[in-house]
Amino acid sequence: MASSAGLSDKIVNSATPTKEMDADNASGNFVVAENNKVYEFINPMHQDNAVIGAIMVVQNADYIGSDVNKIWTTNLLRLFLQVLVFATAAVLVLRWLILRPILKMIKFIKSIRSGNIEQGFDGLEKHSFFRPLADEIAKISDSLSRAGSAASEEARLRMEKLDTPWTAHFVLT
Numbered sequence: 001m002a003s004s005a006g007l008s009d010k011i012v013n014s015a016t017p018t019k020e021m022d023a024d025n026a027s028g029n030f031v032v033a034e035n036n037k038v039y040e041f042i043n044p045m046h047q048d049n050a051v052i053g054a055i056m057v058v059q060n061a062d063y064i065g066s067d068v069n070k071i072w073t074t075n076l077l078r079l080f081l082q083v084l085v086f087a088t089a090a091v092l093v094l095r096w097l098i099l100r101p102i103l104k105m106i107k108f109i110k111s112i113r114s115g116n117i118e119q120g121f122d123g124l125e126k127h128s129f130f131r132p133l134a135d136e137i138a139k140i141s142d143s144l145s146r147a148g149s150a151a152s153e154e155a156r157l158r159m160e161k162l163d164t165p166w167t168a169h170f171v172l173t
Helices: 016-023 062-113 131-163 165-172
Strands: 027-033 036-047 050-060
Touching: 016 027, 016 036, 016 050, 036 062, 062 131
Parallel strands: none
Antiparallel strands: 027 036, 036 050
């Protein structure tokens, strides 16, 4: 049996090559020897259809764990950056396409409530998602304006009716 210098006697004198020669089967396994993780590959050698020995290649596998950790760290960092970019884009889209038109509609509704009905609702673009709602609010404000002017006209006529002499006489008796 030949081995490289510095290779652990535990690996060199392992029973694994003998098992693989008996099974006439090649195999590769990770094992821990003297606090080092190593990869063993064992391949039986043949001559005239008979197993005459085995070649065992052993390589230090400690670097695999550190490389896997680097891959995970890099992938998690990439995932975090992608989530951050996507979330920022989503917030900006929601702000520009939904929040701004809603704020403009709120401003318009407040102006209607305060009595400034003449101000038109020009806050939404032609192709806005909220345009049908804005059109309905504009129709409601127009109806409220007409109803308010009709009510004030009716109140003015009633006041004139009370000021006539025959109505005043009738009311006093």
